Amino acid sequence: MQGLTRYKLIFLLPGLLILLGIILFPLIFTVRVSFSGWDAIRPGLDWIGGTNYGRLFADGRFWQSLSRLGAIAFTSVVLEYLLGFGLALLVWRQVKFRRITRVLFLIPMMTTPVVMAVIWRTIFHESLGPANDLAGMLGLGTIPWLTHSAWATVVVILVDVWQWTPFMFLLLLAGLLSLPKEPFLAAAIDGAGPIRTFFNVTFPAMAPISVGALIIRLIEASKIMETVYVITSGGPGTSTETSSYYIFIRGLRDFQIGYAAALSVTYLVIMIVLLTIIAKILTKTLVKPGA
Amino acid sequence: MLNFFKIFKVIAIVLWSAFVVAPFLWALTTSFKTANGVMGGATYLPWVDYEPSLAAWKGLFGSGAGSIDVVGPFTNSLIVTLSASAISLALGTLAAYGLSRFRYKVGPISNTDLTFFFISQRIMPPVVLAIPFFLMLGYFGLLDTIFGLIIVYVALLLPIAVWVMVDFFNNIPRELDETAMIDGCTPFEAFWRVILPNSLPGLVVAGIFCVVFGWNDFFFAFTLTFTNTQLLPVAIVSLNSSVTPWWSLSASALISVAPLIIVAFLVERYLEKGKISVASK
Amino acid sequence: MGYAIQSLNVHINDEPHLIDINLELPNSGVVTIIGRTLAGKTTLLKVLAGLQEVSSGALMKNKKDLLNVPAWERRVGMVYQQFVNYPHLSVRENIVFPLRRAKLNATAIKEKLDYVSELLGLEEYLERNPSELSGGQQQRVALARSLVKDTDLLLLDEPLVNLDYKLREQLREEFRRLFKDSTDRLVVYATTEPAEAMILQGQVVVLHEGRVVQVGECSDVFHFPATTISAQVFNDPPMNLVDGEIADGRICIAESLHVDLPEHLGKLKPGKYTFGIRAMDVVLERDGANAPIILSEVNGSSTIVHLDLSGRSLVLETEGVHHFGETGDVHFSLDASRLYVFSDVEGELVVAPPRKSVLGEKGKQNGQN
Numbered sequence: 001m002q003g004l005t006r007y008k009l010i011f012l013l014p015g016l017l018i019l020l021g022i023i024l025f026p027l028i029f030t031v032r033v034s035f036s037g038w039d040a041i042r043p044g045l046d047w048i049g050g051t052n053y054g055r056l057f058a059d060g061r062f063w064q065s066l067s068r069l070g071a072i073a074f075t076s077v078v079l080e081y082l083l084g085f086g087l088a089l090l091v092w093r094q095v096k097f098r099r100i101t102r103v104l105f106l107i108p109m110m111t112t113p114v115v116m117a118v119i120w121r122t123i124f125h126e127s128l129g130p131a132n133d134l135a136g137m138l139g140l141g142t143i144p145w146l147t148h149s150a151w152a153t154v155v156v157i158l159v160d161v162w163q164w165t166p167f168m169f170l171l172l173l174a175g176l177l178s179l180p181k182e183p184f185l186a187a188a189i190d191g192a193g194p195i196r197t198f199f200n201v202t203f204p205a206m207a208p209i210s211v212g213a214l215i216i217r218l219i220e221a222s223k224i225m226e227t228v229y230v231i232t233s234g235g236p237g238t239s240t241e242t243s244s245y246y247i248f249i250r251g252l253r254d255f256q257i258g259y260a261a262a263l264s265v266t267y268l269v270i271m272i273v274l275l276t277i278i279a280k281i282l283t284k285t286l287v288k289p290g291a
Numbered sequence: 292m293l294n295f296f297k298i299f300k301v302i303a304i305v306l307w308s309a310f311v312v313a314p315f316l317w318a319l320t321t322s323f324k325t326a327n328g329v330m331g332g333a334t335y336l337p338w339v340d341y342e343p344s345l346a347a348w349k350g351l352f353g354s355g356a357g358s359i360d361v362v363g364p365f366t367n368s369l370i371v372t373l374s375a376s377a378i379s380l381a382l383g384t385l386a387a388y389g390l391s392r393f394r395y396k397v398g399p400i401s402n403t404d405l406t407f408f409f410i411s412q413r414i415m416p417p418v419v420l421a422i423p424f425f426l427m428l429g430y431f432g433l434l435d436t437i438f439g440l441i442i443v444y445v446a447l448l449l450p451i452a453v454w455v456m457v458d459f460f461n462n463i464p465r466e467l468d469e470t471a472m473i474d475g476c477t478p479f480e481a482f483w484r485v486i487l488p489n490s491l492p493g494l495v496v497a498g499i500f501c502v503v504f505g506w507n508d509f510f511f512a513f514t515l516t517f518t519n520t521q522l523l524p525v526a527i528v529s530l531n532s533s534v535t536p537w538w539s540l541s542a543s544a545l546i547s548v549a550p551l552i553i554v555a556f557l558v559e560r561y562l563e564k565g566k567i568s569v570a571s572k
Numbered sequence: 573m574g575y576a577i578q579s580l581n582v583h584i585n586d587e588p589h590l591i592d593i594n595l596e597l598p599n600s601g602v603v604t605i606i607g608r609t610l611a612g613k614t615t616l617l618k619v620l621a622g623l624q625e626v627s628s629g630a631l632m633k634n635k636k637d638l639l640n641v642p643a644w645e646r647r648v649g650m651v652y653q654q655f656v657n658y659p660h661l662s663v664r665e666n667i668v669f670p671l672r673r674a675k676l677n678a679t680a681i682k683e684k685l686d687y688v689s690e691l692l693g694l695e696e697y698l699e700r701n702p703s704e705l706s707g708g709q710q711q712r713v714a715l716a717r718s719l720v721k722d723t724d725l726l727l728l729d730e731p732l733v734n735l736d737y738k739l740r741e742q743l744r745e746e747f748r749r750l751f752k753d754s755t756d757r758l759v760v761y762a763t764t765e766p767a768e769a770m771i772l773q774g775q776v777v778v779l780h781e782g783r784v785v786q787v788g789e790c791s792d793v794f795h796f797p798a799t800t801i802s803a804q805v806f807n808d809p810p811m812n813l814v815d816g817e818i819a820d821g822r823i824c825i826a827e828s829l830h831v832d833l834p835e836h837l838g839k840l841k842p843g844k845y846t847f848g849i850r851a852m853d854v855v856l857e858r859d860g861a862n863a864p865i866i867l868s869e870v871n872g873s874s875t876i877v878h879l880d881l882s883g884r885s886l887v888l889e890t891e892g893v894h895h896f897g898e899t900g901d902v903h904f905s906l907d908a909s910r911l912y913v914f915s916d917v918e919g920e921l922v923v924a925p926p927r928k929s930v931l932g933e934k935g936k937q938n939g940q941n
Contacts, residue, residue, distance in 0.1 A: 268416065
């Protein structure tokens with residue numbers, strides 16, 4: 001088997017080296033930059049110790065953006081999970097026009113988020129968009145969709161739900177389609193109704209894939225910024241600013257490279273720790289032993 | 292009870308479908324409007340609510356005032372997405388095959404750690420990478436070039452290709468490679484002549500994922516290019532801020548998402564065959 | 573000359589799969605490796621094929637190191653228990669695949685293809701896809717691919733286990749015909765079935781839990797199983813093993829059955845032993861001892877009855893199809909002249925009964941050496 005070593009490396013090394021080069025090196029570089037005062041006026045790798053980190057602790061705007069991100073991500077993902085699961089259950093069994101419904105349900109996740117966000121922005125335009133036209137017809141008056149902080153948050157969540165519910169739908173439908181038939185037969189023989197069957201059979205069987213889908217979506221949602229940039233530009237004020245967006249502003253708008261690097265590192269560490277904890281909790285509560 | 296459920300089901304499906312298609316329909320109708328159709332408030336039906344015009348669509352291929360030329364950005368997007376997807380697929384498939392078939396051990400690092408390293412890159416928020424990318428591409432003079440973007444997109448897409456293909460290869464029996472080697476193939480020939488021809492479903496899924504993620508990226512295209520190498524999403528968003536020509540915006544948005552709608556049909560076909568469930572474990 | 577395996581150990585994920593294997597194999601002929609599932613048969617074949625990394629030890633061919641020769645340069649053929657064919661190639665391309673890799677010219681390829689496809693009756697199927705064939709035909713394709721090229725070593729890993737009974741019988745005979753005079757290559761055949769070893773004859777290696785238990789000519793292993801494990805593995809149904817004691821010129825088995833000491837055990841010292849007796853040497857006898865039936869099953873042309881001998885299982889095999897009830901007693905006796913005696917603790921053979929033909933009447937018909 002000695003001849004194998006050469007081949008082992010031929011397969012793995014090109015991809016590994018490229019990824020190491022493109023990702024690991026920049027990451028280490030970012031950590032180094034975070035200890036420098038690199039900005040637009042004095043670019044370069046000097047050493048200012050933990051000054052950036054000290055500043056970051058007192059930066060209310062960063063911590064607010066983090067908690068806002070948490071709220072937006074959590075609300076969106078939960079809504080997407082519930083809706084995605086519901087839709088998957090609806091088209092799981094025989095439905096007329098099954099293929100076209102499924103394609104229709106998949107389309108949003110395939111589309112470019114920023115491009116759709118541009119469309120959404122016209123829809124929620126206060127005076128010219130159809131959203132307020134509809135609200136007017138329903139007697140709700142003119143809603144300040146993009147100029148009021150609560151409504152702007154609602155729009156950001158709504159757009160995320162539109163875009164990503166299909167992802168939940170896809171994973172959960174694939175999960176439902178791969179479930180074994182026997183437990184359902186057994187439940188039917190026991191005379192269990194649809195609701196009892198769902199909670200006793202379907203849901204426990206779907207728990208592992210649910211955890212996987214929730215975690216993947218939470219990871220993706222934790223990066224939200226493009227749609228915010230297009231729809232609200234973080235506004236009104238900073239009321240829809242997420243962490244990524246704030247770091248982007250500091251780094252590539254204000255060119256406070258060193259400080260933005262410190263923000264990045266902190267943000268990444270917090271995300272990894274939080275997501276790991278959430279993954280553990282989800283696995284523990286949803287996936288029951290023996291299920 | 293049963294009938295109630297059926298009616299509920301139909302209503303739910305219709306409502307969700309309406310929600311899904313609403314922005315597309317709105318974009319479609321807006322793309323035929325002129326300033327008159329937009330400025331008076333929301334209008335919906337051509338000829339009834341407003342006088343339709345093809346100006347926005349014509350503007351996509353020329354450069355009239357307040358319109359954008361999508362041909363250039365569209366081509367750029369196509370080149371970057373397809374090149375980066377092809378490179379990621381090639382490198383990712385090789386690495387995934389190695390990780391699936393051989394045992395690596397470097398100190399405490401073994402196969403699972405290596406696989407995790409590849410896949411975990413998806414956790415990385417783009418903004419964290421944007422700053423070093425910006426500085427590095429600037430250092431090598433690759434800012435605002437197609438080549439620079441391709442390199443960045445490979446980093447973005449490679450983890451996806453590895454993720455899908457490791458899982459796919461793990462489901463191909465090892466005996467197939469072993470038989471090929473016994474029949475005189477080197478490991479590389481076994482991969483090339485036997486495993487790869489039998490991996491089309493996996494390659495298609497991985498390819499779709501790569502193309503979708505590549506095509507849909509905005510952030511890196513936005514931060515790492517300026518005017519020379521504009522990609523389609525950037526071109527569209529840049530219209531967003533100016534005096535809003537909604538009709539051009541809508542027409543270009545539809546052009547940009549059209550390829551993806553074809554992809555959605557492909558995905559559904561593979562879902563039917565149960566291939567996605569394998570790929571998304 | 574031939575193959576030499578020395579102090580070979582294989583660990584996979586820190587689990588031992590082969591432990592201190594020492595074996596000498598000839599350059600030609602047939603060797604059967606027999607052992608239960610997970611005994612390490614497949615691992616041993618993979619080591620011979622060059623597909624398995626070894627943890628320590630050596631493998632030589634004609635005194636030259638073989639471990640450093642990769643599989644694709646080893647001139648081996650291998651047939652798996654699963655039907656492994658290339659799904660994207662037709663039967664024809666499957667068979668000639670190794671020849672194309674060896675860069676043979678078209679005439680040579682055609683000649684060999686014709687020969688092998690005729691030998692295995694595959695001429696009609698050459699244009700089909702392997703997945704369109706039955707299991708037996710698929711396995712023939714795999715076999716054809718391993719026979720078509722010039723090899724020094726042909727490895728067969730339980731090639732019949734996934735086929736139905738009739739096909740298995742038929743292919744067994746074919747194997748016998750194909751490998752009977754294997755003068756230019758060594759055929760190593762791994763199986764769990766003693767009958768397959770019997771049909772192929774040649775040398776037998778008994779493998780158990782990663783160790784070689786016994787090596788010998790087929791009939792020698794049958795007649796003189798070195799240990800209780802050999803006795804069980806190389807008999808189907810496995811040889812009955814019961815604890816007993818020799819005292820006062822009698823044998824007391826399982827505390828309840830008393831047998832007069834037969835001639836070949838006359839010189840044994842009194843004491844505790846493990847006694848072995850083949851199922852076919854436990855005979856139905858009206859005046860014999862009796863024991864309750866646990867289970868009876870028909871196996872081909874004979875009937876196998878499991879008896880409860882004071883808490884121990886005793887298996888009886890009798891020619892012909894008989895129906896025993898689900899419950900009730902059976903009267904039987906042991907043919908004491910066929911008793912094997914193994915040492916009480918280690919289970920090593922102490923005395924074997926004198927040789928008889930290998931398979932009784934059936935064995936003689938099949939031509940015994």
